[in-house]
Amino acid sequence: MAGRLRRLGGVAFRQQKWKSSVSTQAKMPPCNFVPEKYESYPYERIQKIREQNIAPSLRTYYKKPLLLHQGHMQWLFDHEGRRYLDLFAGIVTVSVGHCHPKVTMATQKQLARLWHTTNIYMYPAIHEYAEKLTSLFPDPLKVVYFTNSGSEANDLAMFMARLHTRNFDIICLRQCYLMFFVVHGEAAIVEILQCKLFENAAVLKGVNGAVQYPRNFLKEAYQLIRERGGLCISDEVQTGFGRTGSHFWGFQTHGVVPDIVTLAKGIGNGFPMAAVVTTKEIASSLAQNLHFNTFGGNPLACVVGAAVLDAIEEDGLQKNSEDVGTYMLLELAKLRDPFEIVGDVRGKGLMIGVEMVTDKDSRRPLPAEEINQIWEDCKDMGVLIGRGGLYSQTFRIKPPMCITKRDVDFAVEVLHTALQRHVARATAK
Known part of the structure; x- marks a missing residue:
């Protein structure tokens, strides 16, 4: 327990230096695509149909599930026109980009x-x-x-x-x-x-x-x-x-x-x-x-x-997977030292996992409620990522292969901010 408290204390000290940036919003890269106006059922009706007419085994992500309307390459748009960087590609399915x-x-x-x-x-x-x-x-x-x-x-x-x-x-x-x-x-x-x-x-x-x-x-x-x-x-x-x-x-x-x-x-x-x-x-x-x-x-x-x-x-997407994937892996790896809860960053090409742990010594999975909040924060800042691993403790990052290094910079900044917010919550308890 004492070791755990000391580590939290060290993180809290670093948090003081980052305090001014915790509340900042990462700047999303520009996109010249304009989605069509959403004209289907209201969100509440969609949600009701989901509850009544679709099998409950088909689960949704996030506390308030996204109602997605349109896609363009590495981007997704919800019913309100909000744009998201898709780092999960429809569960690693959109290879060359949405609506290529x-x-x-x-x-x-x-x-x-x-x-x-x-x-x-x-x-x-x-x-x-x-x-x-x-x-x-x-x-x-x-x-x-x-x-x-x-x-x-x-x-x-x-x-x-x-x-x-x-x-x-x-x-x-x-x-x-x-x-x-x-x-x-x-x-x-x-x-x-x-x-x-x-x-x-x-x-x-x-x-x-x-x-x-x-x-x-x-x-x-x-x-x-x-x-x-x-x-x-x-x-x-x-x-x-x-x-x-x-x-x-x-x-x-x-x-x-x-x-x-x-x-x-x-x-x-x-x-x-x-x-x-x-x-x-x-x-x-x-x-x-x-x-x-x-x-x-x-x-x-x-x-x-x-x-x-x-x-x-x-489009040279295999080469892009190698170049952008390696860049993303190295940028995400920089999160390991400042954050005790980032246990591992691993992968190859555009198949990357970021494992969340309570501490690097025990490598115990971070509790689900804490992972969920980091995950929700990323979504709220415009980045969609997946989950995997035996205890769902690993963030799965497998975007459309058309993703750019500029997109990576945005995604890493968003995850960095989400991790900072987690540290702030942990030290405030």
Whole structure:
């Protein structure tokens, strides 16, 4: 307790030097986009419909949920016309920017031509997109199956793996979306893979507060799995499409080639689409069974996906993810020393986590009510960020890949001010 009080005292001393800036408002970068006038239901009616007609499991963020009306690149606008810097990108889904002009134009053009026909027929869009997408993968990952969501893609990937290996078990990491059998680190995965019970299992990697794998972890895990006849599945739902900066796919940063890759979120910049990419051999196992998807790879989805790939290349968004992401990581890292509650700043490219703790020695998660207030303060100052981690103690910063360094300066200043306000509240108690 004494150590805790001394640390708080040290923070309070620093707070005196910052006192004059705590109440200042960070200046939001300019934006020449003017949103349309909001003309739908009043906020109160929207809220009532939410309470009465939408399933309560669909939770909202913030004490007073935002009523968003329009988006433009890295910006969102609420029903009152207030602008927000979106650092969560619709849960890491808006890859090239809200309503990106190129994607919007391609979508509108296809809407006037053909919305939907099932993939039992041939149409240009699915073939053009399949060729374009698979060209970005190393051999032998050259066969794609289109789906509608990441969850569906992962289900299909597991189905494929089980058909091909004739085994049922899946090994994954804690806090991923699949929880059949969970291990908690490299030592555990080695131990489990040495058990005959889990021979021929598959590994699916997930994301938990922007935690990176230890060096050589995937190489060794892949080797252990394949020695036992298993398949390796890489979930690129969040890490794919250049977001990590250095590579187009997350698995490439580890020098491995998986057997199956799942894609979603950024693949369609918010359009509901996903895909599973695998080898011809594994895909053939699925062909022996009846598995059909009515909407997967429909003309509109494929045109959107192709336009997203074009935008990533033409706008240089993978390079932007590396440059701006590194800049943001370094700027956020500067918050660790002055603030005891900033336990870690980590990430790669535009996938960053800021972990909030009670103190750096214990690394205990900061209480939820304190994290919530910091989170609310950021929103009130015009910055939207996500939450993650086992105890929801990590701020997830994964913006549209078109974000600029000027936006980063604004976001870091906002978070800095929110942290100062937290310190002021803590020392005032």
